[in-house]
Amino acid sequence: MAGLILQMEQFILVAIRVGCILLFMPIWDSRIIPVQIKVYSLLVIALALTPVVAGSLPPFPSTWLGAMGLVLREVLLGLSLGLVVRFIFAAVQMAGDLLGIQMGFGMVNLIDPNSGVRTTVMGDILLMVATVLFLTVDGHHLLLVVLARSFGEVPVGGPGLLPGSLFSILVPMGSLMYQLAVKLVAPILLVLFLTQVGMGLVARTVPQVQVMVVAFPLTIALGLIFLSLTLMLIGPYIVGQFSGFQSSLTQVLRAWHS
DSSP: OOHHHHHHHHHHHHHHHHHHHTTTTTTOOOSSSSSHHHHHHHHHHHHHHHHHHGGGGHHHHHHHHHHHHHHHHHHHHHHHHHHHHHHHHHHHHHHHHHHHHHHTTTTTTEEEEETTSSSHHHHHHHHHHHHHHHHHHTTTHHHHHHHHHHHHHHHHHHHHSSGGGGGHHHHHHHHHHHHHHHHHHHHHHHHOOOOOOOOHHHHOOTTTTHHHHHHHHHHHHHHHHHHHHHHHHHHHHHHHHHHHEEEEEEEHHHHHOO
């Protein structure tokens, strides 16, 4: 009986970390995925990891205060790991929003069921492209590998709630998010800017031309054409960003270990 209780306590400790990390990870944090699938995947992953990491697990907290501190630490760990991947998806979403506004889709805002905020059509399209690329390069498998490694590098219930060195890693990644967003659609934004300048010159030289009537369909058409042309370059660039976030996740784990 005591062995069964020990196994249940170990399973609960593993399930807490698995749930806290998956809670902030792309794909799993989507509201579109049914709650039943999220719960089943959490239980299956925790059940598979428990025998592997049982030797590195601490005793189960004996007080409610200790249990709350353990859960809070695991939530912060999952949030810090999820932000590393979320920065890339947020950059892609931001790039699509910038492109959509310049193309004239700024007035057509949609409610994103995943985040519950207003997004543009182009932002949703690029975000879906990034999600497909993330699954294609087995990014979800990499996240599961990092999840398994975290038990060895960051013990459950370790000392401290939030390491100070973590901010020196996440803050630069936040600034790189804005740079990535601009780099993804910079050529298209330049074309649209030159188009607007050209239409302005036409309006000044030939006032008889209805520039407002011509500008909207022309801007949308050019935006879609150059997006389709540059998508062959945007795709590999996003894949390169996904391939590089493994080292960033490792840095976050090391920050928690220290």
